[in-house]
Amino acid sequence: MLGDEPGTIYASTHSKVGGPNVTETQTVFGIDTSKGFHTYGVDWQADTITYYVDNNAVARLATPSDMNKPMYMLLNLAVGDAGSWPGATDATTPAEGHMLIDYVRAYTTKRDASPVSPSLTPPDTGVPVTISAFKLAGLTRAASGAADGELAGTASGGALVTIYDGNSIVATTKADDKTGAFAVTLKDLGAGSHMLTAKVGPSAVSNEVLIVVGTASSVVAQLPALQASGKLAAIYLSDSHVLPVASVAAMTSLLTDSKEALAAIKDGYSFAVTTTAGNNISVVSYDALGRMTSTATTSIVDGQVTRSVETKVDGSSTTLVYAKGAVVSETHVHADRTKDVLLTNIVGKTYVAETNSYDAAGTLMSTSRTHSDGSKDWEFSFDKQTGIKTSTFFDNAGAVAMQTINSADKMVETKYVDNLKTSEYTYYTPGSADIAKLKIFTAGVLTYETVRHSDQTKDNYTFSPDGKSFAVKHEQIDATGKTVMIDLTFQDGSHAITGLKGNLTIESTAKASDTLKGAGGDTFLFERDSGADTIVGFHPGSGIGHDVIAIDHSVATNMSQLALKTVGQDTVIQISATDSITLQGVSHTALTQDNFWFT
Structure with a gap:
């Protein structure tokens, strides 16, 4: 002790x-x-x-x-x-x-x-001893499996209770002094039948409780005898819960004549009928009520499995194809007719496995390819609702190298190095307003962008140039390749917009102090909250090449609503309490009605 x-x-x-x-x-x-x-x-x-x-x-x-x-x-x-x-x-x-x-x-x-x-028990007390329950505590899953559990019952208060497995003592315990209840742990009840009894004294013997531990194949042969015993408490299957039967008739016989024995199987059971025809082995599976659940057929050639197909009653199926004993294809058809196909042991490619998913109409919805170490090689997905197709390419280490996104109006190709974006190219479908767009990234940060339009004009953007005072430089280029306008965006959000040829439309940006400059014959647009802006080189008057200030009607509708004043050599036009236009080097007397347009 x-x-x-x-x-x-x-x-x-x-x-x-x-x-x-x-x-x-x-x-x-x-x-x-x-x-x-x-x-x-x-x-x-x-x-x-x-x-x-x-x-x-x-x-x-x-x-x-x-x-x-x-x-x-x-x-x-x-x-x-x-x-x-x-x-x-x-x-x-x-x-x-x-x-x-x-x-x-x-x-x-x-x-x-x-x-x-x-005698291995104390004197008989005259009080009956009864086994009330056996509760499983553990089960070794193997052909020679064993069960552990707790046996409980009642006897006279304080009685010494001896537990027998057949004729062998397996445990001794003492009943509770007041209630007479006892519980004892039984270990390693091995494969086979265990007739458990509890004894107190030479004549007080409990009811017999039969516990069976064994494989599905060993137990199924015992079911009729176990049914006849009338003492069966529980059956614990130590390998599979699928009971192999020779035929449907044999299964039906068990369901009819061995109901209590089947009900004693813990954690449920099902049936399987196996037949062989040539190179094919077929297994038909049934549930605990004898209803067919699936059919599986395995083909064997020269001792090796070449193909297996399992079909369930809901229409779903799994098909495995083998080569030299290894699975090379695995197809799962689901009840809703969608399908997944897994290809394995692929040789001669950068990848060794591929998974494809299809919808019920047979449309490829996604693909995934993996390297031998499990890292990704390529991925594809299709959003049928939006029509967007996405392909992602990975390097040998499994990091993203390139991604393409195709939609109805464009295709976007993005490249990466060390998981950082280096470029993004967008191709637009014919008939779109734009032809293509290119973005360049440095250390993952956008530094340059160019957009080519369908009329052959372009917009170029340079972002955060080193050593410059501006954050963005925007250049508008005409169809001949000449730069016609430059827009510099500064760190404070203000702009310096310069037109390099006449007859341009130059628009003030909102809530910023912009400096605007044209080449003559230009139209300068101002809306509410345009800020305190300055026009350099304004051409006043009504002659050829004069400039126009276009003011949105939400700000003013006529000249009387504008306040003009001279400040030094400049004219300041106050168009609202917070918005103004300074005409650098222009006298207000030189301005005419033709220099204003209220839209």
Whole structure:
């Protein structure tokens, strides 16, 4: 026994038959060895060793062959250590430990006396003992699987209850003093049938509870007999929950004649009927009610699987194609008729696997290719609702190298280096206002953009040029390749817009102090919140090449609503409380009605 488990007694043999230390143990529960003196006894016979506590036989083990020779008694109290049975001591270990012994007695069997096999339970109390439940605690999933569980029941209060598996003792425990309830853990109930009973005294024997542990194939053959036993409590399948049957008729017979035995199978079950025809093996699967759920056919050539197809009753299916024993194609058709195709073990390409997904109409919706290390090689997706198709290309390390996005009106091609964008090229469909657009990035930041329009004009943008005071330079280029206007955007949001040829329309930007300059015959546009702007080189008057100030009607509708004043050599036109136009070097007397236009 262990000092921290005074209610558990371990009855063991230690032998060298079959190994350096072969131990067989039966565990006795429910006797608190720390409360008062108890008598312990061992009846050592040639074939069995029986263990007693307080004159009650509680355990019996077979006598190992190397114990049929003179032995000696050892009574000791030991302190655990790392790696030992009780383990190392810790802060909870008492400073002192005591094992108190009142007496030790040794007896020998009379030579002319026949050995008597003692009862392994205390005297009968006259109260029935009953097993009420077995609760699974663990199950080893293997052909030789084993179950662990808790057996519970009732007996007379304080009774010593011995649990049998057939004729073998597997545990001993003590019933609760008041309620008579008992529960004991049973370990390693191996493959096979286990008829469990609980005994108190020589005649108080509980009901029999049959527990079966085994593979699906071993259990299915036992179902009729288990049904007939009438004592079956539970069946635990240690491998598959698919019961193999020879035919539909055999399945129907089990469903009809072995209902209770089938119901005892824990965690459910299904059926499978297997047939062979030539190179094909077919397996038809059925649910627990005998309804067909799927059909699977496997083709084998020269001992190797070449193809397998599983079709379910909802119309979904899975098809596997093999080459040299390895899967090279896997097709999943879903109940809604969508489909996924997985290609594997691809050789001669930069990728080794590819997955394709199709909608119910057979349209390719997505593709994914991967390298041998699992990193991405290429991806494709199609949004059927928007018509957008996206392709992403990856480098050997799985980082994005290029992406193309195709839509009804354009195709955008973006390139990357070290996961940073380097360029973006947009191609527009014929008939669009633009032909193409190119963006250049430096360290992932946009630095240049050019747009070619359908009339062969262009707009060029330079962003954040080093050492310059402006943030953006915008150049408008005509169809002959000549620059006709330059717009500089400064860090504060203001603009300097210069027209390099006459008859241009130059527009003020909102809420900024812009400087505007034309080449003659130009129209300068101003709307509400245009800010305090300046026009350099304005051409006043009504003659050829005169300039026009176009003011939005939301600001003013006629000259009377404008306030003109001379400031030095300039004319300042106040068009609202916050908006003004300064005509640099122009006298207001030189202005005419032809220099103003109210839109």
